[in-house]
Amino acid sequence: MIRRSRGYIPLPIDLEFEIPQVLACGGELKNTFCLTRGRYAFLSQHIGDLKNWESLRFYERSLEHFKRLFSIEPGIIAHDLHPEYLSTKYAVQLKHDMRYAICDMRLIGVQHHHAHIISCMVDNGVKGKVIGVAFDGTGYGTDGKIWGGEFLIADYRDFKRAGHLKYIPLPGGDKAIEEPYRMAISYLYQTLGKDFQKLKLDFNRKWNKNKVQILLKMIDKDINSPLTSSMGRLFDAVSSLIRICDISSYEAQAAIELQQEAEKVTGSRLQATGYKYKIREEKGIFIVDTRPIILGIVEDLKKKVAEPIIAAKFHNTVAEFTLDVCKRLKKKTGIDRVALSGGVFQNRLLLDKTLEKLRKNSFICYTHSRVPTNDGGISLGQAVIAAKKYQATGCKPHVACRKSLVVYDER
Known part of the structure; x- marks a missing residue:
């Protein structure tokens, strides 16, 4: 799938588990946002590249429409780690909006390629740990470098970078x-x-x-x-x-x-x-x-x-x-389960060759079908990761809490 556009909207993704109400702001290119409620995730239509004021205004209008449509008031905001993405700046701005001050709204940064892999796992109803292969063009890494040829050991909450292309x-x-x-x-x-x-x-x-x-x-x-x-x-x-x-x-x-x-x-x-x-x-x-x-x-x-x-x-x-x-x-x-995600796997020739080799060597492989493998799918991964990280603190949404979750430096 390249885009999950209006023909799929607002068909939800059944997560098969309950999570708090989350807004995941997505990335910069091929942007989508995701809202969650109960066991369902609602992905937006294709917003496009979030690089200017006009696209941001459309993003905001679409988000407000979804919130009204599904009666969702998220207490958790998930965003990409890249500090210059408009989606990240929007998340930070929303966090400091006085209208939400009473809610103790929580801001949670999610690494780009981790979100890719979890998006693929949710797409396939897979839980536990997998080997995540995330191949794309650009994603902000936890070391401040530009990632894009990544091998992760990942689950819904955490990941470990296990391999990558030479810098x-x-x-x-x-x-x-x-x-x-x-x-x-x-x-x-x-x-x-x-x-x-x-x-x-x-x-x-x-x-x-x-x-x-x-x-x-x-x-x-x-x-x-x-x-x-x-x-x-x-x-x-x-x-x-x-x-x-x-x-x-x-x-x-x-x-x-x-x-x-x-x-x-x-x-x-x-x-x-x-x-x-x-x-x-x-x-x-x-x-x-x-x-x-x-x-x-x-x-x-x-x-x-x-x-x-x-x-x-x-x-x-x-x-x-x-x-x-x-x-x-x-x-x-x-681990013998492999999740393949990222825009490079839109290359059907590479995807087919890789799947053939992995399956011949007894790997169980997962690819996207309901959610785009490109950045149009990362908001789903962001939402699930943020919810699982939040739940690990033992907090409840919309309730003041002294426990801190240090995942993003707002300075």
């Missing part, structure tokens, strides 16, 4: 999302150093040397180049590197066109073919080093291997290291 600089911040060639340069630089500029690749011939040098200086001096573990940005880098998409004119263009190239490859000759990668364990967390993948792609480009074949091999590799990390986590924890 790579994001030169230009959000600009790198619009211009995938920036991520290709970043990955080449992290893999081969400045020597990558000597490679006789079509990619290198396209770019002015001064432009490349500026990006390298940004990375070296850590100027607007936050670190990211994003799977979406890895897809962008590969797409640009093999001359598919350098500058995006719409969201996820580079990844979509990379998938389309891979789908041109038919037959079984490439089903088991992929690139090398490395996984190391660091402080109990499995780190997937994707630099060998970039090195393998460079070697194929030197050999003039066709783009569809490179794209297909790349998809195979992502599915393979996903299985690899899950097998290691299963051995470590005994």
